[in-house]
Amino acid sequence: MDRYKVIKEVGDGTFGSVWRAINKQTGEVVAIKKMKKKYYSWEECMKLREVKSLRRMNHPNIVKLKEVIREHDILYFVMEYMDYNLYQLMKDRGKGFSEAEVRNWCYQIFQGLAYMHQRGFFHRDLKPENLLVSKTIIKIADFGLAREVSSLPPFTEYVSTRWYRAPEVLLQSSVYDSAVDMWAMGAIMAELFTLRPLFPGSSEVDEIHKICSVIGSPCQDSWAQGLQLADAMKYQFPEMGCSSLSELIPSASTDAVDLISLLCLWDPSKRPKASEVLQHRFFLPCLYVPPTLRSKSVGVPKTPPSGVKGFEGRRYSTGGALSASKPGSNVLTVKPVLSSSRTAVQRKLQLDRQDSRKSLGATENNSKQPNYRSPARKSSGNTGRSKNGSDATGKGNVPDIPSGKVVSSVTHKMSKVSLGSVGTKPIPPSPSLMKAGGWHGQSSDIPSARRYTRKAIG
Numbered sequence: 218m219d220r221y222k223v224i225k226e227v228g229d230g231t232f233g234s235v236w237r238a239i240n241k242q243t244g245e246v247v248a249i250k251k252m253k254k255k256y257y258s259w260e261e262c263m264k265l266r267e268v269k270s271l272r273r274m275n276h277p278n279i280v281k282l283k284e285v286i287r288e289h290d291i292l293y294f295v296m297e298y299m300d301y302n303l304y305q306l307m308k309d310r311g312k313g314f315s316e317a318e319v320r321n322w323c324y325q326i327f328q329g330l331a332y333m334h335q336r337g338f339f340h341r342d343l344k345p346e347n348l349l350v351s352k353t354i355i356k357i358a359d360f361g362l363a364r365e366v367s368s369l370p371p372f373t374e375y376v377s378t379r380w381y382r383a384p385e386v387l388l389q390s391s392v393y394d395s396a397v398d399m400w401a402m403g404a405i406m407a408e409l410f411t412l413r414p415l416f417p418g419s420s421e422v423d424e425i426h427k428i429c430s431v432i433g434s435p436c437q438d439s440w441a442q443g444l445q446l447a448d449a450m451k452y453q454f455p456e457m458g459c460s461s462l463s464e465l466i467p468s469a470s471t472d473a474v475d476l477i478s479l480l481c482l483w484d485p486s487k488r489p490k491a492s493e494v495l496q497h498r499f500f501l502p503c504l505y506v507p508p509t510l511r512s513k514s515v516g517v518p519k520t521p522p523s524g525v526k527g528f529e530g531r532r533y534s535t536g537g538a539l540s541a542s543k544p545g546s547n548v549l550t551v552k553p554v555l556s557s558s559r560t561a562v563q564r565k566l567q568l569d570r571q572d573s574r575k576s577l578g579a580t581e582n583n584s585k586q587p588n589y590r591s592p593a594r595k596s597s598g599n600t601g602r603s604k605n606g607s608d609a610t611g612k613g614n615v616p617d618i619p620s621g622k623v624v625s626s627v628t629h630k631m632s633k634v635s636l637g638s639v640g641t642k643p644i645p646p647s648p649s650l651m652k653a654g655g656w657h658g659q660s661s662d663i664p665s666a667r668r669y670t671r672k673a674i675g
């Protein structure tokens with residue numbers, strides 16, 4: 218760690234604090250995540266999901282892991298540095314992102330996701346705080362919960378952020394897949410337009426309730442398996458009709474609303490894959506596809522899903538090399554390589570994340586959930602964000618704080634994570650600098666009553 222000069226803390230997550238630092242030799246600015254848990258051997262470190270998955274990713278929309286350092290039993294991840302997370306950008310805006318901005322952000326994220334899913338990983342904890350932005354580029358970060366698709370269910374220890382948690386996970390399905398990331402993206406996409414979470418549940422039961430109130434309760438036709446899952450846990454869905462997504466997201470075009478509704482389908486098997494989403498009409502204006510992303514790649518469907526509304530006949534694929542590791546005594550250098558066969562670290566993760574899985578109904582420990590008063594639906598429920606402004610995680614380590622305290626706590630935390638000089642507000646990227654798409658979408662003001670208020674929520 219002597220090679221790095223630490224500048225300031227930029228994030229404090231559940232598992233680690235993140236610092237901006239400079240490589241003294243090269244002058245390169247990096248982010249260093251210092252893990253809170255101690256690691257007493259390299260073997261233990263190599264079992265970490267974050268290491269297993271991130272070291273194998275090499276994509277412009279996935280944050281790069283440069284080095285893993287273990288020093289005095291403390292584990293550090295050295296990553297490329299990103300200026301903001303998406304939550305920080307949203308909370309400082311007066312109105313939602315324009316359609317063109319949403320398109321650009323999402324197009325990039327879906328490219329990263331397509332790459333990751335094709336390589337057999339899914340993220341499982343997508344949320345605005347884990348999407349990092351520098352200028353016009355957005356990257357997926359925090360692979361702490363990432364899982365190999367090939368790893369064997371049941372997936373028991375998984376507790377993702379509640380507001381973005383897919384219904385099959387809420388209903389404790391022991392088998393789920395990359396479709397959980399697609400659900401989260403539907404919720405995030407809607408939030409980018411409105412600056413308000415689409416499903417701001419205050420508990421797991423309330424989360425399902427919120428989902429029902431937006432997309433209508435599931436039935437045999439829409440999600441037979443969900444009804445079985447609910448039956449198995451003696452849960453009964455509330456009977457609710459769906460709301461009009463276009464009314465909930467007034468600034469979104471028909472294409473955007475169509476894509477969000479596909480991503481937020483009850484049945485995970487009916488949600489489009491990331492590679493399919495890139496062919497949705499919403500992304501038609503994204504005409505420029507970098508040559509590196511045009512190559513044929515394994516696992517991308519050769520044709521768009523036939524007959525699916527909203528999908529066009531264009532084909533995109535993502536490319537990129539896998540990364541290799543070079544374990545040293547206390548440093549793991551992560552370098553791009555040409556073959557995946559050299560990289561696999563396939564052992565099962567033993568790390569105890571101290572996540573106790575929450576369950577629906579009485580077993581959920583609401584004392585672990587911070588308070589949140591939904592500005593949209595005047596819900597009396599509780600949830601919110603913590604630490605770096607992230608939470609509602611249901612990860613089981615966020616104390617219940619009275620809402621008044623949440624405001625000050627989060628304000629304090631957010632001031633801690635603001636980047637650059639103290640008190641300087643993050644500057645949202647200029648739309649005109651966006652790369653991934655055209656500028657055909659309309660920009661609509663969000664009525665002031667619908668402003669993003671999560672910073673006052675906790």
Ligand SMILES: Nc1ncnc2c1ncn2[C@@H]1O[C@H](COP(=O)(O)OP(=O)(O)OP(=O)(O)O)[C@@H](O)[C@H]1O
Nearest residue numbers: 228230231232233235248296297298299302346359
């Ligand atoms: N590469 C990076 N560059 C700049 N900031 C970063 C970087 N990685 C993480 N951060 C900041 O630190 C915060 C916490 O990081 P991260 O999500 O990896 O930690 P965590 O302990 O896994 O958090 P969580 O509680 O979400 O699980 C992020 O929300 C982000 O604001």
